[in-house]
Amino acid sequence: MSGSTGSGIDRLSTSDFRRLASFIENYSGIKMSSNKRTMVEGRLRKRARALGLESLSEYCRTLFEDGGMVGEAINLIDAVTTNKTDFFRExxxxxxxxxxxxxxxxxxxxxxxxxxxxxxxxxxxxxxxxxxxxxxxxxxxxxxxxxxxxxxxxxxxxxxxxxxxxxxxxxxxxxxxxxxxxxxxxxxxxxxxxxxxxxxxxxxxxxxxxxxxxxxxxxxxxxxxxxxxxxxxxxxxxxxxxxxxxxxxxxxxxxxxxxxxxxxxxxxxxxxxxxxxxxxxxxxxx
Missing domain, CATH: 3.40.50.150 (Vaccinia Virus protein VP39)
Known part of the structure; x- marks a missing residue:
């Protein structure tokens, strides 16, 4: 599978992660450091499956090269946003x-x-x-x-x-x-x-x-x-x-x-x- 390692686990290439991190920061202000890479991969695998795509590399190609970002940007941001909340927090x-x-x-x-x-x-x-x-x-x-x-x-x-x-x-x-x-x-x-x-x-x-x-x-x-x-x-x-x-x-x-x-x-x-x-x-x- 494109974008996979020998273990069969779909991973983001370094260049794809950098492209995603740059877009996410420019769009939302949220910095995606390298230690968040595994989290991003896990969440975006679900988005790739939802779109019928076979790998994270295909997902990134769809976003950055095939014009898919226009319709997917909100879903991408939804996927990577961390939402911690409680009643009467602080x-x-x-x-x-x-x-x-x-x-x-x-x-x-x-x-x-x-x-x-x-x-x-x-x-x-x-x-x-x-x-x-x-x-x-x-x-x-x-x-x-x-x-x-x-x-x-x-x-x-x-x-x-x-x-x-x-x-x-x-x-x-x-x-x-x-x-x-x-x-x-x-x-x-x-x-x-x-x-x-x-x-x-x-x-x-x-x-x-x-x-x-x-x-x-x-x-x-x-x-x-x-x-x-x-x-x-x-x-x-x-x-x-x-x-x-x-x-x-x-x-x-x-x-x-x-x-x-x-x-x-x-x-x-x-x-x-x-x-x-x-x-x-x-x-x-x-």
Missing amino acids: IPHFQFLADHVLPQLAGGDIRIGIDVPLKVWSAACSTGAEPYSLAMMLEEFGRQIRGFRFSVLATDICTEVLAIAREAIYPETMIAPIPDALRRSCLRRSRDKDRSLVRISPALRGKVSFGRLNLMDDSYPVDKDMDVIFCRNILIYFDRPTQEAVVRRLVGHLKPGGYLFVGHTESMAGFTLPLRPVASSVFQKR
Whole structure:
């Protein structure tokens, strides 16, 4: 088989891996180092089979020489994207949101959430645990304030995870981080007792909208008046110039005084951006 080793296992040639890695980085910003080669091979074998192709070398030839990239780019990016997510991941962020950000926004001259709806964007939302966690937190906060209104926009580059997020059905093993009170008010258990599944309540699902968005694009089709943006644990996959360019575009969609949350291992050090740190990996737009 073309592209195979003597062991019969289909492998990527060095040149094909380099071509794929270059395309993936240019398209999505995600760096594909050589230690990810085995992972890429395993995931792209499935894509090759789905297209009826016999080998990874034929898959690469189809993409790069036969014009197949036009129809396959989104599937390729879906295949190689790693999507790690949990409900209420990095819980101090949600605590800071509830204890400091929301009271401050709701207590200003223009009461955000009361006079005008609060607008939150979860970028790189994966299968939806983050935006639904945000919606649960906002719903809980809103119980204390009559007429509190909010919406959550959730975006990701991967169409497969967006489909899961819209369905909003999760295994019970995922819900342990959700506080009991929120489980009771925001989750619905499967009527089939043999299926250990829960679904986000219809009311909460109605507060969250999903769309595909590539953070590497030069501009984003997103409102410019976001109050809070969560973009966590995706910047680590980009080099520093790309990180700064992405954050600069994100900040362009944030209101003055709005808040940006990044992952705890992600740093804004050295970036010339209109942001001031207010907590660990939390920044406010000047």
